[in-house]
Each structure stands twice: as C-alpha cells, then as structure tokens.
Amino acid sequence: MQHITPAVPIVPGQPPKTFREPQSRMARYVLSLIDLAGKKGTTIKEMVRLHPHYTSSTISSRPSELERTGHIFYAGDKRGESRIVRHIKYIDSILL
Numbered sequence: 001m002q003h004i005t006p007a008v009p010i011v012p013g014q015p016p017k018t019f020r021e022p023q024s025r026m027a028r029y030v031l032s033l034i035d036l037a038g039k040k041g042t043t044i045k046e047m048v049r050l051h052p053h054y055t056s057s058t059i060s061s062r063p064s065e066l067e068r069t070g071h072i073f074y075a076g077d078k079r080g081e082s083r084i085v086r087h088i089k090y091i092d093s094i095l096l
Contacts, residue, residue: 022066030062031071035087039094041075043082 022028033047044063048056063085066072075094077084086094 022069022071024062024065026058027062027065030059031066031087034063034066034072034085035089037086039086039090041084041086041090043079043084045080045082 044060
C-alpha cells in the first residue's frame with residue numbers, strides 16, 4: 001500500500017473543501033511547474049535545474065505550503081533520491 005500525504009481529506013474527482021488559490025506569486029508559479037509535469041510529476045531538484053534564475057530555496061520551500069493547502073500530493077515514489085510531487089488533479093490516476 002502506498003502512503004500519500006494529503007493535507008486535507010480528499011474525495012476522488014472533487015477538489016478539497018479548503019481548496020483556494022495559493023496566496024504567493026511564487027507558490028502559484030511552482031504549482032504551475034508541477035501541473036506542467038503532468039501525471040509523471042516532478043521533483044524539487046528537477047524544478048531547480050530547469051529554472052536556475054531562482055535560488056533553490058525559493059523553489060524548494062513552496063511544495064510544503066502547496067501540500068498543506070491540498071494542491072499537491074506525494075505518492076511515495078522517488079526519482080533518484082528525490083520524492084516525486086504531483087498536482088492533486090492526478091491523484092485518481094496515480095492511486096487507482
């Protein structure tokens with residue numbers, strides 16, 4: 001059984017009840033990068049490598065905020081040593 005880390009209870013096919021747009025511009029940007037990665041997801045290392053104009057701490061601090069607010073999830077898989085993060089809209093296709 002895979003372990004996921006949703007911040008709020010999730011009903012398949014519906015956004016979390018506390019769903020709202022991320023507040024900071026950078027959180028919205030990181031969420032868009034995660035969304036662009038699609039079902040395969042991305043890692044923090046990959047986002048930092050593809051966007052060197054941002055410091056690694058600028059990108060790496062956002063997923064925890066996005067996870068708390070129910071925008072992203074971790075299915076427990078890794079690419080290399082890094083956890084793969086995915087947009088919440090892919091939770092049904094990953095965990096079924």
